[in-house]
Amino acid sequence: MxxxxxxxxxxxxxxxxxxxxxxxxxxxxxxxxxxxxxxxxxxxxxxxxxxxxxxxxxxxxxxxxxxxxxxxxxxxxxxxxxxxxxxxxxxxxxxxxxxxxxxxxxxxxxxxxLSDRVIAQAGIATMADLKGKKIGVPEGTSGDMLLRLALAKAGMQLSDVEVVKMDPSTVVSAFASRQVDGAGIWYPLVGVIKKTVPDLVEVAKSADFYPANSxxxxxxxxxxxxxxxxxxxxxxxxxxxxxxxxxxxxxxxxxxxxxxxxxxxxxxxxxxxxxxxxxxxxxxxxxxxxxxxxxxxxxxxxxxxxxxxxxxxxxxxxxxxxxxxxxx
Incomplete structure (x- = not known):
């Protein structure tokens, strides 16, 4: 964190x-x-x-x-x-x-x-589905780290998605207003987003990479x-x-x-x-x-x-x- x-x-x-x-x-x-x-x-x-x-x-x-x-x-x-x-x-x-x-x-x-997640709007089920999509992420944070790990695991590169750098609170509002298709973010902010977007999809989580990446x-x-x-x-x-x-x-x-x-x-x-x-x-x-x-x-x-x-x-x-x- x-x-x-x-x-x-x-x-x-x-x-x-x-x-x-x-x-x-x-x-x-x-x-x-x-x-x-x-x-x-x-x-x-x-x-x-x-x-x-x-x-x-x-x-x-x-x-x-x-x-x-x-x-x-x-x-x-x-x-x-x-x-x-x-x-x-x-x-x-x-x-x-x-x-x-x-x-x-x-x-x-x-x-x-173990609180980090890559989340996506409803209808997006996998990292591959995020190809070419906008993903909001606070640069240099563990949310950014998880996004990169999840992309690599899916055989993708950062250039395969459109990364939009923003601070954590902006990620919350941008995802809730559907200005971005996905986000690299963490709990409890994911919980805050869920109050507005209850059908969001968690396509990757930090626990998926533990203990190799902690x-x-x-x-x-x-x-x-x-x-x-x-x-x-x-x-x-x-x-x-x-x-x-x-x-x-x-x-x-x-x-x-x-x-x-x-x-x-x-x-x-x-x-x-x-x-x-x-x-x-x-x-x-x-x-x-x-x-x-x-x-x-x-x-x-x-x-x-x-x-x-x-x-x-x-x-x-x-x-x-x-x-x-x-x-x-």
């Missing part, structure tokens, strides 16, 4: 109270706790572990006092990391080309997104913090691991906690939570040690190269601190 994809709260929960721009843990931090600045994105994937850590008092438990800042996307957080105004952040799969280009270090994986989201650290303050990084990772296992053990409860934290209705978060694969920390450790995480990241790198985002991406071992996460 990526960055620009997070406009869904405005679409799905119009009129609700927006997430505050700046939050901090109060009444929990110990005097000797280390102050850190942590970014998050206001949706389930981008907030749940931060919300759980806040709800369960995990920051103080692990000796941290966070200043929590909400962002609309991953690239802006990477910019903040580079400017020195943020220590840690969250990015979806569409923004992972930035760590792969040396802009930040991945300190932990978050979840595997869409992981991750937590990142400022390069200087990763290189010069491993103790703080380890504390942050410890918080993430504990929150991650809480979520994996009780996703419905984690949705409630996240909705309360964000001040939004739970329904769109429930939909989002149902379209992800949530591994335990032990499973992430195993996936790190057996090379699965590196494989996910290399798969994304290949796609970023094909997008023209990267020419020579770093090897995952150079930007994912897997040894730190797995304990050696």
């Amino acid at each position: 990526n960055v620009t994809r997070r406009g869904f709260l405005a679409l799905s929960a119009a009129g609700t109270v927006a997430a505050p721009a700046l939050l901090s843990v109060s009444g929990r931090a110990l005097a000797q706790s280390k102050p850190i600045r942590v970014g998050y994105i206001a949706d389930y994937f981008g907030t749940s572990l931060t919300a759980i850590a806040d709800d369960q008092g995990l920051w103080a438990k692990h000796g941290l006092e966070p200043e929590l800042k909400v962002f609309t996307n991953g690239p802006i957080q990477i910019q903040a990391l580079g400017a020195g105004s943020l220590d840690f952040g969250y990015v979806g799969p569409g923004a992972l080309w930035l760590p792969a280009s040396g802009k930040a270090k991945i300190v932990a994986m978050n979840a595997l997104g 869409f992981p989201s991750a937590f990142v650290a400022r390069n200087e913090v990763a290189e010069q303050d491993r103790e703080t990084v380890m504390k942050y990772v410890a918080v993430l691991k504990e929150a991650n296992d809480y979520r994996a053990a009780d996703v419905p409860r984690s949705v409630e906690i996240t909705a309360k934290f964000l001040g939004v209705p739970a329904d769109p978060l429930i939909t989002e939570s149902q379209n992800g694969k949530f591994l335990t920390s032990a499973e992430f450790v195993a996936a790190t040690r057996d090379g699965s995480v590196a494989s996910w990241l290399k798969g994304l790198n290949d796609q970023f190269v094909s997008f023209g985002k990267l020419q020579n991406p770093l090897d995952p071992k150079d930007y994912y601190l897997g040894d730190l996460y797995s304990g050696g």
